[in-house]
Amino acid sequence: VERITIVGVGLIGGSFALAVRKAGFTGRILGVSSPETIRTALDHGVIDEAMPLAQAAGQSDLIYLAQPIERILATLDELDAYVRPGTLITDAGSTKAAIVQRAQETIRRGRFVGGHPMAGKQSRGVAHAEPSLFSRHPYILTSRELELEHWVERIGAHLVVMDAAEHDRLVALTSHVPQLISTALASSIAAQSGAGRVAGPAAIDLTRLAMSSYDIWRDIFETNAGPIDAALERFIGKLEELRKNLRSPQMRDEFDRASAGAHALRQVRVL
Amino acid sequence: VERITIVGVGLIGGSFALAVRKAGFTGRILGVSSPETIRTALDHGVIDEAMPLAQAAGQSDLIYLAQPIERILATLDELDAYVRPGTLITDAGSTKAAIVQRAQETIRRGRFVGGHPMAGKQSRGVAHAEPSLFSRHPYILTSRELELEHWVERIGAHLVVMDAAEHDRLVALTSHVPQLISTALASSIAAQSGAGRVAGPAAIDLTRLAMSSYDIWRDIFETNAGPIDAALERFIGKLEELRKNLRSPQMRDEFDRASAGAHALRQVRVL
Numbered sequence: 001v002e003r004i005t006i007v008g009v010g011l012i013g014g015s016f017a018l019a020v021r022k023a024g025f026t027g028r029i030l031g032v033s034s035p036e037t038i039r040t041a042l043d044h045g046v047i048d049e050a051m052p053l054a055q056a057a058g059q060s061d062l063i064y065l066a067q068p069i070e071r072i073l074a075t076l077d078e079l080d081a082y083v084r085p086g087t088l089i090t091d092a093g094s095t096k097a098a099i100v101q102r103a104q105e106t107i108r109r110g111r112f113v114g115g116h117p118m119a120g121k122q123s124r125g126v127a128h129a130e131p132s133l134f135s136r137h138p139y140i141l142t143s144r145e146l147e148l149e150h151w152v153e154r155i156g157a158h159l160v161v162m163d164a165a166e167h168d169r170l171v172a173l174t175s176h177v178p179q180l181i182s183t184a185l186a187s188s189i190a191a192q193s194g195a196g197r198v199a200g201p202a203a204i205d206l207t208r209l210a211m212s213s214y215d216i217w218r219d220i221f222e223t224n225a226g227p228i229d230a231a232l233e234r235f236i237g238k239l240e241e242l243r244k245n246l247r248s249p250q251m252r253d254e255f256d257r258a259s260a261g262a263h264a265l266r267q268v269r270v271l
Numbered sequence: 272v273e274r275i276t277i278v279g280v281g282l283i284g285g286s287f288a289l290a291v292r293k294a295g296f297t298g299r300i301l302g303v304s305s306p307e308t309i310r311t312a313l314d315h316g317v318i319d320e321a322m323p324l325a326q327a328a329g330q331s332d333l334i335y336l337a338q339p340i341e342r343i344l345a346t347l348d349e350l351d352a353y354v355r356p357g358t359l360i361t362d363a364g365s366t367k368a369a370i371v372q373r374a375q376e377t378i379r380r381g382r383f384v385g386g387h388p389m390a391g392k393q394s395r396g397v398a399h400a401e402p403s404l405f406s407r408h409p410y411i412l413t414s415r416e417l418e419l420e421h422w423v424e425r426i427g428a429h430l431v432v433m434d435a436a437e438h439d440r441l442v443a444l445t446s447h448v449p450q451l452i453s454t455a456l457a458s459s460i461a462a463q464s465g466a467g468r469v470a471g472p473a474a475i476d477l478t479r480l481a482m483s484s485y486d487i488w489r490d491i492f493e494t495n496a497g498p499i500d501a502a503l504e505r506f507i508g509k510l511e512e513l514r515k516n517l518r519s520p521q522m523r524d525e526f527d528r529a530s531a532g533a534h535a536l537r538q539v540r541v542l
Contacts, residue, residue, distance in 0.1 A: 118471030138469050160468050170469045174460060178473040181452055183529040184509040188502075189445060190532025197431050198409050198441045199536045200389030202449040202480055207533040209473055214526035221517045231459075232514045236507055238455040243503045246492045255485035258454040261461025262478040265470045 001088070001147060002027040005060040007053060007075055009033040009041040012092045012117065013066030014129030017046050019155035022131040030056040033126075041126045057082035062147075063110070065091035069099065069219035076102045076112075083110045088147060090115040094175070094216070096142050096164035098223040114142035114164055116171070117157060122211065132156065140167050172227035176220060177235050179209050180228075186210035272359070272418060273298040276331040278324060278346055280304040280312045283363045283388065284337030285400030288317050290426035293402040301327040304397075312397045328353035333418075334381070336362035340370065340490035347373045347383075354381045359418060361386040365446070365487070367413050367435035369494040385413035385435055387442070388428060393482065403427065411438050443498035447491060448506050450480050451499075457481035 004020065006013040009031045017029045031038055031047035038050040057063055057079060065072045072093050079089065087110040093099045096114045103112035118138040121128065139157035141148060142164045152159045162170075186207040189195045221228065245251055275291065277284040280302045288300045302309055302318035309321040328334055328350060336343045343364050350360065358381040364370045367385045374383035389409040392399065410428035412419060413435045423430045433441075457478040460466045492499065516522055 116469075118469060120472060137471055140469060162465070162468075166465065167469065170463065170466050173463055174466050174470045174474040177459075178456065178477045180510065180513050181456065181477065182533075183526060184506060184513055185449065185452065186529035186533040186536075187525060188448075188506050188509050189536065190528060192441065192444055194433070194437065195441050195445050196532075196536055197433075198387075198389060198411060198438065199445045200408055201391060203445040204536060205479060206449045206452065206477060207529075207536060208476060210526075210529040210533040212526070212530075214523045217526065218522070221522065225517050228517060229514060232510065235455060235459050236510055236514075238459050239451065239503065239507055239510075242451050242455055243500060243507075246496050246499060251489070251492065252485045254458060255454060255481075255483070255488065257461060258457035258478075258481040259483075261467075262453075262457040262481040265457075265460065265467055265475060265478060 001025070001061045001151075003030065003060045004028075004062045004064060005030045005032060005051075005053075005056040006047060007032045007056075007063065007065045008067035008071065009037050009047060009126050010066060011120065011124050011126065011128055011133070013064060014041060014044075014046045014126035015119075015131065015133035016064055016066065016092070016117075016155070017041075018129055018131035019134055020151055023151070023154035023156075025151075027061075030060060032056050037126055044127060044129070046126055046129055053079070054082045057087070058084065061087060063087060063089045065089070065093070067093075068216060069093045069095060069223055072099055073102050076106045080107050080109055085109045086111060088113070088145065090141075090145075090148055092117055094171070094220050095224040096140070096167045100142050100164040111145070113145045113148055114140075114167075115148070115152075116140040116167060118171075118175070119157075122208070124213075142167065168224050169227045169231075172224055172231040173235070176224060176228045177231050179212060179217060180232060181235075182207055182209035182212075272296070272332045272422075274301065274331045275299075275333045275335060276301045276303060276322075276324075276327040277318060278303045278327075278334065278336045279338035279342065280308050280318060280397050281337060282391065282395050282397065282399055282404070284335060285312060285315075285317045285397035286390075286402065286404035287335055287337065287363070287388075287426070288312075289400055289402035290405055291422055294422070294425035294427075296422075301331060303327050308397055315398060315400070317397055317400055324350070325353045328358070329355065332358060333422075334358060334360045336360070336364070338364075339487060340364045340366060340494055343370055344373050347377045351378050351380055356380045357382060359384070359416065361412075361416075361419055363388055365442070365491050366495040367411070367438045371413050371435040382416070384416045384419055385411075385438075386419070386423075387411040387438060389442075389446070390428075393479070395484075413438065439495050440498045440502075443495055443502040444506070447495060447499045448502050450483060450488060451503060452506075453478055453480035 135156035
C-alpha cells in the first residue's frame with residue numbers, strides 16, 4: 001500500500017490516518033470530505049492532500065470509507081468506476097450486512113472487505129482524531145484479507161473476523177441495545193419530576209450514551225432493525241426476570257454471573 | 272459538635288471522617304468497626320480512636336451510621352440506650368423509608384435524621400476513602416436539621432431535603448434501575464456466544480455497575496422492592512416504546528429529549 005484515500009475525514013477516518021502513519025505507513029494519505037473538514041484535517045496534519053473522490057480513488061491502493069452508513073452506501077454506488085483493478089476498499093460503518101451486500105452488488109474491479117472498529121469517544125470530528133483510538137479495542141473484518149489484517153494489528157486493535165450477519169446480530173446486543181438503554185433511562189429520568197436532584201454516579205454513567213447524535217443512529221436503526229428488535233426483546237425478558245426475582249436469593253447468582261461477565265469483557269481480548 | 276462517631280468505617284464512613292476533618296472539624300473522631308477495618312482506618316489516619324459502640328455513642332454529639340442497611344437497622348435497635356439526650360444521629364443507607372421508620376420506633380433520646388450521599392466509587396473499603404468523595408454530588412437528608420445541613424454543605428455536597436418515601440421512589444429510578452440494567456446487560460452479553468469479542472466502549476461503560484457486590488444490593492432490594500418494581504415497569508415500558516418506534520422519525524424527538532435530560536443531569540446542581 002503506497003497511497004491511502006480516506007473518504008469522510010471525521011473522528012474515525014482521521015484517527016485511522018493518524019494510526020497507520022504512526023504504525024509506519026510512509027506513503028501518501030488523501031482525504032475526501034467537505035471543504036471545512038478538509039481544512040481542519042490539513043491543519044492538524046491528518047491528511048497530506050485533499051481531492052475529489054474520482055481523482056483520489058483512481059490513484060489509491062486502499063480506500064477507507066468512514067462516512068455515515070447511508071453515505072457509505074451512496075459512495076459504493078459510484079466508487080467502482082473510479083478505482084484501478086485490485087484496489088482494496090474497506091469501511092468503518094457500524095452495521096455490516098447492508099454495506100457488504102451493496103458492495104457485492106457494486107464493486108467489481110476493487111476488492112471490498114467490510115470493517116468495524118469498536119472504538120469512539122464522545123467528541124466527534126477530525127479535530128479530536130487520535131492515533132491510539134483503536135488501540136486494544138476489537139476491530140471486526142467481515143472476511144479475511146491479509147494486507148488489511150496486517151494494518152488492523154499494527155494500529156493496535158484486536159482483529160476479529162466474522163461475517164456481516166453475525167456482526168450485526170452481536171453488536172445489536174453490545175452496542176445498539178446499550179444506546180437504547182441509555183436513551184430510555186435519560187428520557188425516564190427527565191420525565192420524572194425531582195429525579196435529577198438525586199442523580200448520582202450511576203445515573204451519570206448510564207446516561208452518557210444518551211448524548212449521542214440521532215443522525216448517526218438513524219442509519220443504524222434503519223439497517224439493523226431486525227437484530228436490534230430481537231436483542232432488545234431478549235434484554236427486556238432478562239429485565240422482567242430480574243424484576244420478578246427482586247427479593248429472591250437467586251439474585252445472588254444473577255449478580256455473580258453478570259459480574260463475571262463484566263470482568264471478562266475487561267480482560268485483554270484474544271483471537 | 273465536638274466528637275463524632277463513625278459506625279462502619281468503610282469507603283463512605285471513612286470518607287465522611289476525612290471530609291469533615293478537611294472542612295475544619297477539630298474535634299475527635301471515633302470509629303466503631305471490625306478489628307481489621309479499624310487497623311486500616313487508624314493506619315490511614317481516618318479516625319482518632321476505636322471503641323465499642325456503647326462507649327463511643329455515650330460520648331459523641333454526632334453518630335454517623337455508614338453500615339449496610341440491615342446493619343444500620345440492627346444498630347438502631349440498640350443505639351438509643353447508649354446516647355446522651357439530644358445526640359444527633361444520621362446514616363448513609365441507600366434506602367430511607369425502612370431506616371427512618373425504624374428510627375422513629377427506636378430513637379427517643381437521640382435525634383435521628385436520615386441521610387444518603389449520592390457518591391461512591393468502584394473500590395470499596397476505608398483504604399480508598401477520600402475527603403472529596405461527596406464533592407458536587409447530591410446529599411439527601413430526610414428532614415431539616417441545621418447542624419447536619421451545615422456539615423453536608425461544608426464537605427462540598429449538594430444538600431437536598433426530601434422525605435424518605437420520595438427519596439426511595441426517585442432513587443429507584445436513578446440508582447436501582449441502573450444497577451439492574453447493568454446486571455441484565457452483562458448477563459445477556461455473557462450468555463450470547465461471541466458477544467464479548469465485539470464489545471466496545473458502550474458495553475464496557477454500561478456493564479461497570481454489574482461488578483457491584485450483591486451483599487450491598489440484597490438489602491436495597493429488600494427495603495425498596497415496591498418502588499423498584501414500579502420504576503422498572505415504567506422503564507421497560509419506555510424500552511418497548513423505543514423498540515416499537517425503532518425506524519420511526521419520532522425517534523429523533525426521543526433522542527433530543529434524552530440528550531437534553533442527560534445534559535441537564537450534568538449541570539451543577541442547585542437547591
